[in-house]
Amino acid sequence: MMKALTYIEPGVIKYQTVEKPKLLEPTDVIGKTVLTTICGSDLHFWRGAFPETNALAKKNGTRGVILGHEGLIKVEKVGPEVKNFKPGDICIVSCVSSCGHCYYCEEGCEAHCAENGGDCGCILGHEIDGTQAEYIRVPLADTSLYKCPEGIPLESLLMLSDILPTSYELGVRDGGVKEGSTVAIVGLGPIGLAALLSAKALKPAYIVAIDLDDTRLELAKKLGADYTINPKKEDPVSFVMKLPINRKGKQPGVDTAIECVGSPTTFELCQKLVGMNGIIANVGVHSKPTNLEMERLWIMNIKITTGLVNTNSTPELLKKVVDGDLDPSPLITHHFKLSEVEKAYEVFKNASESHAIKIVLTPD
Ligand SMILES: [Zn+2]
Ligand SMILES: [Zn+2]
Structure with a gap:
């Protein structure tokens, strides 16, 4: 079992014990969460703005849906078709899960990958369980994870998941x-x-x-x-x-x-x-x-x-961070333990008083 922040129904989130994720597809990776964070859109999930998530939460009953679509993981298990990652790798989880070979992925519109089983690229914490948990299942891992370069603070790399x-x-x-x-x-x-x-x-x-x-x-x-x-x-x-x-x-x-x-x-x-x-x-x-x-x-x-992010700029942005041309660290204003995630949501929601920009959550 593990701990996770779950969305139950509009206005209700709960940090609770749920089952650990398992490999479901041969292209999946299971990783132990290194860091995760809260996105502005998580506040919209919290108030119930996404019908797909509401329907899934209803189906799951008191267990709810794990929120979050940003995170870093240490790879624990890899599916038989995963070629680019092995246990022990520290990786950035992209907020878009994409296959790399469907029509939309080939056109550079990974935001609408046709092979990830969802309605858009951003399925984590939306149409499947997300990243605000002790363990994360990453689908289509070969094209949805990025290895963390050495020598860069991990919390800076967390900013490459989404924002x-x-x-x-x-x-x-x-x-x-x-x-x-x-x-x-x-x-x-x-x-x-x-x-x-x-x-x-x-x-x-x-x-x-x-x-x-x-x-x-x-x-x-x-x-x-x-x-x-x-x-x-x-x-x-x-x-x-x-x-x-x-x-x-x-x-x-x-x-x-x-x-x-x-x-x-x-x-x-x-x-x-x-x-x-x-x-x-x-x-x-x-x-x-x-x-x-x-x-x-x-x-x-x-x-x-206009549009939804494709995340195909991640390698380019990663290079800028490694070369010192881009330093995301000033965006990080708060730190909490994952077990304090409910409090962290309150702080993030009240950003006008707390002055929160990005909150880094570390598993206990
Ligand atoms: Zn986001
Ligand atoms: Zn695709």
């Missing part, structure tokens, strides 16, 4: 951030701050960081934001429109506006911040329709990108 690939792929890479370009990041939660770190590594001309929380703005400044704006105190649009133009003939507005909240207000703000020929890169998870100012944007040659 770094998510913010980099959907915000920075899809947003076309490059050397000398101009960037606005709206929303400085874990994802927005991770986007700031990975954007900074590409040496843009400037990054404007926007959030309603002054503590997060201060952290953004420390992480390299050139300008920080609290919309409660200053209008971000007029601020951005007055920034110096860095190329001859260019109109005001940023080249890339990265949306990291998922609300109509913040997406509409991005539409106002973006300049001619710019890109609005949406990372936020939306639950309501948003007004799209097509009548104004169409003639500006704006691109809008």
Whole structure:
């Protein structure tokens, strides 16, 4: 048996004893958890926002569904078809479980892998048991695990499970951030701050960081934001429109506006911040329709990108961390034992008071 954080029904999570996972498929790995963490989306699972998880929890009764989709494991058992990993390997568990050979995986859209048995790539802690447990079953392990390089703090590598690939792929890479370009990041939660770190590594001309929380703005400044704006105190649009133009003939507005909240207000703000020929890169998870100012944007040659993370940037990000070009450690604000996970959820939920960004959980 083992201990795990389980989702029982909307609003109810419980740290309890459950059975240890077993190898179910020949491509599975079972690992002992080294570190795990809580994601913003886990709070949505907690309140019951995902019908698939609600249905599975109902079927499982008091046992519930183990939450979490980020973690590091020490491999204990490997299925007969696993070629790349052996017992003892310390690995990053990707939040996307993908096969590497189906239509979507071959097209670089691992987010919709057709072979993992779920509705999307992110099945851990959603459609199957997740990572907030003493042991984890990782399906399609050869293409869903990454060996931890030596000499890098393990908690930094934990940031490669989800927030770094998510913010980099959907915000920075899809947003076309490059050397000398101009960037606005709206929303400085874990994802927005991770986007700031990975954007900074590409040496843009400037990054404007926007959030309603002054503590997060201060952290953004420390992480390299050139300008920080609290919309409660200053209008971000007029601020951005007055920034110096860095190329001859260019109109005001940023080249890339990265949306990291998922609300109509913040997406509409991005539409106002973006300049001619710019890109609005949406990372936020939306639950309501948003007004799209097509009548104004169409003639500006704006691109809008959005999606679910594919995690195919993980090797590239891992190299940046190893080379010292990207240091995820400032994102880690709190540490708890896995047995304190219920308390850690409360602290994470009350981020405006606790100032939590990422909480590292270590099994007892
Ligand atoms: Zn997540
Ligand atoms: Zn696939």
